[in-house]
Amino acid sequence: SDDGVFICPQQPTLHLPPSRINDGICDCCDGSDESYSNASCPDVCDIVLAEEREARRKLQEDYALGSEGRQASIRQYQQWREELQAKIKMISGRDIVNLERRVEDAKQALTKKRFGLWEEWALAVDEVLSQSTLKEILQSIMDVNKLGMFIVSLCQLSGEASADQVVDGRCLPLDRASLDTGILWNDDDDDGNGNLPSFHIFDAESESIANYADKLVLRLEGKDSQSDSTTRGRAAKKSNSVKRSHPEPDVDDFDDEYDYHDDDYIGDSGDYINEHDDIQDGDDDGKKEDDNDTVKVLLEKLPLLAVRDVFKEHGRALLASSGITDDNADKDTETEEEEEDSASEDEVSDNNVDPMALSMARSTISKRLGNIDRGETSSRSAARFVAAVIEKGSLVMEELQSLALMTMYHSKLSSEDIAEIIYTLTFPPDQQEDGSEQTCSDVRPWSKWCPTVTMIDQDGGKSYPPSIIAAAAERRCSQRGDAVGVCSGEGKEETDVEFPSSVPDGYYAYYAPKVRTTADDLSSFFTAMDSMRISGDFSIAKEVAEDLDTKLESKRQELTKLEKELDSSDVSKYGVDGELFIMRDSCHKIESGKYEYEVCIFGKATQRDIGQKGGGTNLGSWDKVMMENGHRTLKWDKGTKCWNGPVRSAEVIVTCGRATKILSADEPETCRYVFTMESPIACDEQFKVNNSL
Numbered sequence: 001s002d003d004g005v006f007i008c009p010q011q012p013t014l015h016l017p018p019s020r021i022n023d024g025i026c027d028c029c030d031g032s033d034e035s036y037s038n039a040s041c042p043d044v045c046d047i048v049l050a051e052e053r054e055a056r057r058k059l060q061e062d063y064a065l066g067s068e069g070r071q072a073s074i075r076q077y078q079q080w081r082e083e084l085q086a087k088i089k090m091i092s093g094r095d096i097v098n099l100e101r102r103v104e105d106a107k108q109a110l111t112k113k114r115f116g117l118w119e120e121w122a123l124a125v126d127e128v129l130s131q132s133t134l135k136e137i138l139q140s141i142m143d144v145n146k147l148g149m150f151i152v153s154l155c156q157l158s159g160e161a162s163a164d165q166v167v168d169g170r171c172l173p174l175d176r177a178s179l180d181t182g183i184l185w186n187d188d189d190d191d192g193n194g195n196l197p198s199f200h201i202f203d204a205e206s207e208s209i210a211n212y213a214d215k216l217v218l219r220l221e222g223k224d225s226q227s228d229s230t231t232r233g234r235a236a237k238k239s240n241s242v243k244r245s246h247p248e249p250d251v252d253d254f255d256d257e258y259d260y261h262d263d264d265y266i267g268d269s270g271d272y273i274n275e276h277d278d279i280q281d282g283d284d285d286g287k288k289e290d291d292n293d294t295v296k297v298l299l300e301k302l303p304l305l306a307v308r309d310v311f312k313e314h315g316r317a318l319l320a321s322s323g324i325t326d327d328n329a330d331k332d333t334e335t336e337e338e339e340e341d342s343a344s345e346d347e348v349s350d351n352n353v354d355p356m357a358l359s360m361a362r363s364t365i366s367k368r369l370g371n372i373d374r375g376e377t378s379s380r381s382a383a384r385f386v387a388a389v390i391e392k393g394s395l396v397m398e399e400l401q402s403l404a405l406m407t408m409y410h411s412k413l414s415s416e417d418i419a420e421i422i423y424t425l426t427f428p429p430d431q432q433e434d435g436s437e438q439t440c441s442d443v444r445p446w447s448k449w450c451p452t453v454t455m456i457d458q459d460g461g462k463s464y465p466p467s468i469i470a471a472a473a474e475r476r477c478s479q480r481g482d483a484v485g486v487c488s489g490e491g492k493e494e495t496d497v498e499f500p501s502s503v504p505d506g507y508y509a510y511y512a513p514k515v516r517t518t519a520d521d522l523s524s525f526f527t528a529m530d531s532m533r534i535s536g537d538f539s540i541a542k543e544v545a546e547d548l549d550t551k552l553e554s555k556r557q558e559l560t561k562l563e564k565e566l567d568s569s570d571v572s573k574y575g576v577d578g579e580l581f582i583m584r585d586s587c588h589k590i591e592s593g594k595y596e597y598e599v600c601i602f603g604k605a606t607q608r609d610i611g612q613k614g615g616g617t618n619l620g621s622w623d624k625v626m627m628e629n630g631h632r633t634l635k636w637d638k639g640t641k642c643w644n645g646p647v648r649s650a651e652v653i654v655t656c657g658r659a660t661k662i663l664s665a666d667e668p669e670t671c672r673y674v675f676t677m678e679s680p681i682a683c684d685e686q687f688k689v690n691n692s693l
């Protein structure tokens with residue numbers, strides 16, 4: 001030929017360079033390339049040409065079928081895109097628009113319901129606060145500091161009565177009363193710098209009533225008392241670390257003298273746990289001092305503080321004498337269980353008391369100490385919030401009075417407990433100089449006002465406290481005659497403590513606060529608040545709005561997903577003209593040597609032992625399809641790293657075929673895997689031109 005190559009006469013597609021002419025090797029089927037050599041070349045053209053014709057026939061047939069398959073895949077892809085675009089248009093132009101309109105309508109309807117709820121709530125609060133008898137309850141303590149101490153005392157006693165009244169260390173009754181009276185606390189309630197919490201008064205004209213109503217809904221649903229870090233939770237963590245030394249007795253087996261209010265502060269053994277032990281070393285009670293003068297005044301002069309201090313002093317001494325504190329943990333002679341068994345045996349022999357009774361007595365003391373500790377936590381928090389209101393300066397008395405009455409409602413304390421706080425504030429015990437020993441009137445404050453007395457308002461002629469409180473105080477006086485060991489100087493020396501066989505109410509002057517019942521005289525004044533409920537219409541409107549909002553968000557997520565899928569198809573995820581669409585998410589396998597290889601389109605490439613059902617070595621995740629000179633290569637990368645080598649990768653070189661299948665597997669370089677594959681996707685026009693089809 002003109003370009004210097006030899007063309008076999010009967011094989012026009014076979015071109016030989018000069019180096020292969022007369023080289024002793026028969027290349028042409030008729031031997032014409034060896035005319036001047038000694039090579040003997042038989043004429044095998046009939047056989048060779050027949051094989052070539054068969055191979056070409058198969059190539060043409062494979063191309064025809066493969067091309068048809070490729071076109072079918074492209075048509076499916078185009079149809080899918082059209083359907084996807086139509087669906088996107090329907091969702092964005094119809095579904096979401098309709099849902100947005102319905103959501104807006106539902107929200108407006110719910111806003112009306114919220115406004116109605118707020119009005120109903122405001123009327124109920126006004127009805128409670130407008131009752132003259134309730135106002136008269138506070139008449140004898142109409143002093144800023146006394147009102148403040150009244151509120152803090154309510155938090156203290158309600159915290160003792162129930163763990164549900166203390167959330168995150170805060171007084172829940174005060175939080176609820178603040179909402180009732182429009183005092184909205186800001187988020188800086190504990191900035192870590194000792195500053196008092198800040199607040200503002202709710203203004204219905206400038207603030208969102210809907211947001212305020214949402215807080216009321218949480219209150220009515222009881223969700224304002226939920227927290228992951230409540231006092232209950234902290235106690236539970238500590239109790240888990242206390243080793244069980246006695247089985248917890250069944251409350252139903254106790255006599256009425258055993259008062260089990262709340263066991264959230266008690267370890268499995270019934271041992272007392274002080275939740276503030278880790279706050280400040282060197283402080284027996286774990287109290288963290290507050291530098292604010294108003295807070296100090298509120299906390300230092302709480303009317304029932306001395307009673308609690310005496311019970312704590314003697315209760316802790318009794319528990320220490322029974323060997324259930326940590327002080328004996330390092331003793332070498334006896335284990336904790338042996339100490340307790342020994343103590344119980346000594347008590348039985350010395351006092352002839354049932355060990356089970358002693359165990360129950362220890363448990364009762366522990367639980368009461370825990371309840372007192374929780375009440376103090378609530379009171380310390382409340383003092384900071386009350387101090388913030390006092391130091392505001394304007395309308396303090398009016399705000400404090402309303403706050404006090406609503407805190408009294410939410411505290412759920414009995415009228416007798418309310419009366420005891422008011423009378424003790426009105427007729428406080430004799431104040432002792434610092435360092436002096438407490439007197440009996442300190443730890444028995446009721447001795448200063450029992451029998452009860454009333455005072456006459458010279459301006460209006462009314463007696464106060466009002467009869468409802470006076471009567472409750474009389475009942476309280478009759479209940480306080482059985483106090484045992486009420487003065488710190490009473491009884492035996494601390495070094496000779498005798499553990500009691502029972503712990504009745506009034507032991508060392510501590511009487512557990514009682515929860516207000518419907519039969520309580522005070523309950524009738526709070527009927528308007530107690531009757532507040534979330535109406536069925538409100539619940540339905542709220543449910544409809546939430547359901548529609550959920551559906552709208554779901555549609556938006558669906559739209560985003562579809563748009564992302566459509567966008568990814570535009571950047572050749574599915575290859576040229578969408579030819580990979582028909583292969584999407586399909587997997588193909590081949591066995592080679594002792595391994596089975598699997599490549600998954602848009603998935604992973606894996607190597608595993610033959611017969612292995614799952615797992616295997618990750619050769620890479622789907623990366624892309626590459627086109628170069630009309631040839632397709634599928635890529636997987638970022639597989640498992642080879643030991644002392646690169647990360648694994650895989651590629652599949654695709655050629656035209658009527659069906660998709662892997663033909664071979666190879667590892668030409670360490671941890672780089674190369675496969676050949678036949679597939680209709682390669683049966684395109686370029687393949688036809690390259691093969692002169």
